[in-house]
Amino acid sequence: MKFKKQLNRLFSILLFSFLINSIYAQSIFDQFETLAEIPATSVKDQAKTGTCWSFGTTSFIESELIRMGKGEFDISEMFTIRCTYEDHAKQYVRYHGNLNFSSGAEGWDMFNIIDTYGIVPQKTYTGLKIDPIQHDHREMDKVLKAVVDVLVDTKKLTPVWDDAVSGILDAYLGDYPSEFEYNGKKYSPESFRNYLDINGSNYWAITSYNHHPYYSEFVFESPDNWSNGIVKNVELNDLTDIIDHALIKGYSVVWASDVSDPGFNHAKGLAIVPEKDWGAMDNQYQEEVFTKFMNQKEITSEMRQLGYDNYETTDDHLMHIVGLAKDPNGIKYYKVKNSWGTDNALGGYFYASEAYVKLRTMSIAVHKDAVPKNIAEKF
Numbered sequence: 001m002k003f004k005k006q007l008n009r010l011f012s013i014l015l016f017s018f019l020i021n022s023i024y025a026q027s028i029f030d031q032f033e034t035l036a037e038i039p040a041t042s043v044k045d046q047a048k049t050g051t052c053w054s055f056g057t058t059s060f061i062e063s064e065l066i067r068m069g070k071g072e073f074d075i076s077e078m079f080t081i082r083c084t085y086e087d088h089a090k091q092y093v094r095y096h097g098n099l100n101f102s103s104g105a106e107g108w109d110m111f112n113i114i115d116t117y118g119i120v121p122q123k124t125y126t127g128l129k130i131d132p133i134q135h136d137h138r139e140m141d142k143v144l145k146a147v148v149d150v151l152v153d154t155k156k157l158t159p160v161w162d163d164a165v166s167g168i169l170d171a172y173l174g175d176y177p178s179e180f181e182y183n184g185k186k187y188s189p190e191s192f193r194n195y196l197d198i199n200g201s202n203y204w205a206i207t208s209y210n211h212h213p214y215y216s217e218f219v220f221e222s223p224d225n226w227s228n229g230i231v232k233n234v235e236l237n238d239l240t241d242i243i244d245h246a247l248i249k250g251y252s253v254v255w256a257s258d259v260s261d262p263g264f265n266h267a268k269g270l271a272i273v274p275e276k277d278w279g280a281m282d283n284q285y286q287e288e289v290f291t292k293f294m295n296q297k298e299i300t301s302e303m304r305q306l307g308y309d310n311y312e313t314t315d316d317h318l319m320h321i322v323g324l325a326k327d328p329n330g331i332k333y334y335k336v337k338n339s340w341g342t343d344n345a346l347g348g349y350f351y352a353s354e355a356y357v358k359l360r361t362m363s364i365a366v367h368k369d370a371v372p373k374n375i376a377e378k379f
Contacts, residue, residue, distance in 0.1 A: 078127025
């Protein structure tokens with residue numbers, strides 16, 4: 001009987017919390033004016049993995065397929081992850097271990113995998129071999145790291161050393177899908193890529209930092225950039241102009257950002273940079289900034305550079321920008337699809353203010369046709 005009372009109490013608390021979040025979402029976000037919204041597939045959950053880069057970029061590719069008139073597809077995140085682990089391991093060993101080896105990567109790694117290996121549907125390669133419900137790569141990550149470190153220490157490699165890495169991935173994620181059937185027709189990952197007509201070279205990675213000349217290209221300096229991916233460097237206002245132009249023209253955007261900032265609150269569905277510094281706020285004011293429309297701080301390239309150089313802005317997370325809106329005060333926000341499931345105020349989405357995007361963006365990726373002509377010509 002006591003357990004039943006406790007269970008009822010817990011249910012009441014959860015119900016109250018859900019209702020409060022629903023009321024909060026309606027009171028704030030219903031007042032946003034939508035300026036653009038790109039069709040997107042359902043929100044996924046990366047669960048206990050560090051593979052946001054694949055989930056966010058896969059969501060982007062799925063929206064691209066809708067934009068291209070191909071229809072709605074559910075693409076396998078785990079196929080891209082599997083191929084990336086293999087390439088990453090080879091790079092780590094050939095760099096004698098002088099390279100970051102983890103589950104982290106960049107959005108352009110998916111574009112590289114698509115061009116090199118192809119793409120497969122979700123039902124062909126779920127990666128859910130151990131747990132049929134959710135992804136959990138914690139053990140696999142440790143095993144892979146241990147193996148590549150042993151290979152580095154061995155120094156004299158056998159001809160089958162890379163098969164050891166593939167065997168681990170087979171065990172945890174499933175065998176490599178060299179051939180599969182989709183809608184009654186046989187494909188390989190390469191032929192399925194050709195069927196979908198996805199070409200990774202059509203997408204540009206872009207950032208804005210003043211330690212490199214603007215409108216030049218450089219190898220992006222991030223521990224997760226194990227593949228030495230190159231980004232195009234633009235002035236700060238051009239960065240948000242590209243995002244705005246893309247969304248208005250029907251293109252969505254890959255967004256890599258820092259999410260450790262106190263203004264990032266996924267549960268409440270907001271990422272903001274209030275005018276007032278966080279250290280100058282009391283607890284009540286810190287709550288109010290997420291429940292009232294507040295003016296946002298003016299972000300400069302110097303502020304952005306300082307955050308990067310001081311490790312305040314780091315390559316934490318990759319997501320998918322699918323919309324543009326403004327609040328009743330005319331302040332711009334971007335609608336972002338996350339990969340942390342649907343348990344927040346907006347069912348897995350949130351709104352990031354233009355100030356937050358300017359301050360905390362690490363990089364974006366868009367179709368090259370989504371870049372305004374006057375900016376593209378500068379390259």
